[in-house]
Amino acid sequence: MVLTTDVPTREQILARVQETLPTLRKNADWNEENRRVHEESIEALAEAGVFKLRTPIRYGGYESDTRTLVDVASAIGTADGSTSWVASVFWIPTWMACLFPDHVQDEVFSTPDVRICGTLSPTAMAVPVDGGIVVNGKWGFISGAHHSQWQVIVTVLVAPEGEPQPMMALVPMSDLQVIDDWHTSGLKATGSVSTAAQDLFIPADRVLHIGQVLTGLGVSAANATSAIYNAPLLPVASASSVGALLGMARGARAAFFERLPERKITYTGYTSQAEAPLTHLQVADAEMKIDEAEFHAHRLASLVDAKAAEAAQWTMEQRVKARADMGAVVRLAKEAVEIYASASGGSSIYSHQPIQRFARDVQAVNLHALMHPNTNAELYGRLLCGLQPNTLYV
Structure with missing residues (x-):
């Protein structure tokens, strides 16, 4: 599903975010008690366009610059630090997703205001199989996992020949086990739980070498000329x-x-x-x-x-x-x-x-x-x- 959108200015986005702050402040105590961000706050941020900032324009996103990210996160953070942290974390794996093949992005961004969580820690192992890889392992500190539809994972691919290779993959949250282990003194409301995979098959087109991601060398044809994804x-x-x-x-x-x-x-x-x-x-x-x-x-x-x-x-x-x-x-x-x-x-x-x-x-x-x-x-x-x-x- 490919959309077009009128991209708001930084000032317009910030004005929308300012309107959410009373809601975010109201829910801050609930967030801490329940160790996750209140759904009302998530919906308010979605309505303000916060989850579109790193989404490609062709999917209805804004492709915002990083100065906009700084200013938006700062505004949210004045109301609740954990809510701002979760919003910021979503922007990073969303950007990563834009390095994958275009047909993979079509699937990911078919969900309006899609939220993608993730990690850079290679705490899982994978083996190659026909058509992809099979992953087993666990990842910690997955902020915003409760509100996400996809997760970026990192795994070490061990093949019969050659050196182990760190790989990054996109996985639907429905394929992962969510482990409710987030009991902390700070950032309590981020819901940064652990997730795990058991004998999880991931098709090859949803896997990239982590070196490509670290250097911004994606395989997306549609984003090849978009400045923010390079x-x-x-x-x-x-x-x-x-x-x-x-x-x-x-x-x-x-x-x-x-x-x-x-x-x-x-x-x-x-x-x-x-x-x-x-x-x-x-x-x-x-x-x-x-x-x-x-x-x-x-x-x-x-x-x-x-x-x-x-x-x-x-x-x-x-x-x-x-x-x-x-x-x-x-x-x-x-x-x-x-x-x-x-x-x-x-x-x-x-x-x-x-x-x-x-x-x-x-x-x-x-x-x-x-x-x-x-x-x-x-x-x-x-x-x-x-x-x-x-x-x-x-």
Whole structure:
């Protein structure tokens, strides 16, 4: 099913997203209690077009640039970090799906507002068979699995001859077992459960070598000339992810200032927290960190979008710096949230206060293997010291 659509501007998309925020805030507590995003929130995001941002125009999507992803995720994140994280995660496997053969995309995108979850962890094994591969294994941290129709999996293909090869495949969620094991302290509402496959046959046309995906060398004829689908995966994924962190930091700031007029500093002479010099130093420090995080997020998005528009090749330095920018956003957002949380006093730890949720969520993102600030800083430092990256994920 091939559609055409009038593609809204970034401003129009953001205006629609702003209309969803009251619903997203209302459902934030329910999300945490039930360890997944409320269906009402998912439907609100679908209505706003959030799940169309990386879908090809020919299927009714928007093919939005990464600056739009940053701004949309940031807006959603001010209401609920987990909801923003799930939306961001969907954009990345959706982009991956656009590298597969066109007839495979026809099937995937026949579902309106299709949602695709996924992972880059090769925690399953596969063997070749006639017409495809057979996979056995399990994948963890599958954010948004409860709301998805498809999953991108990674598996190690072991053939009778040759070296094992990491492969990526598209699988309907109906072919996978969903394991409800998401019991965590942060990002509780992302529903990042595990999934498993047992003797699962996957046809060859739904399988790509992971090297093709990491370098953006897809086999889609229809997307071959579309700028956003011709880029290395990690810069694209990095730019897709950072907006959620900006949103969490801005959400924590809003939660702090909402309570500030009624707060004093207990056991001191300050009857108004807003009058204390300590508060002035704290909020100024936090605000500068949010500004710095925004700089790195927008620089990353601008790089990805400019390279796509120019159809230019990526240098290794640019690819590594993209991950460094992502790591900087993650670190700075966490530092800003921690300042606001620390300045919010003991009453902020009650579960009905959103700032404690932002603090837990931003901490969880900082532990993500691909987003960890130290890992990304070290990778950039290696390159600056004349060494090659010690990972394929650049």
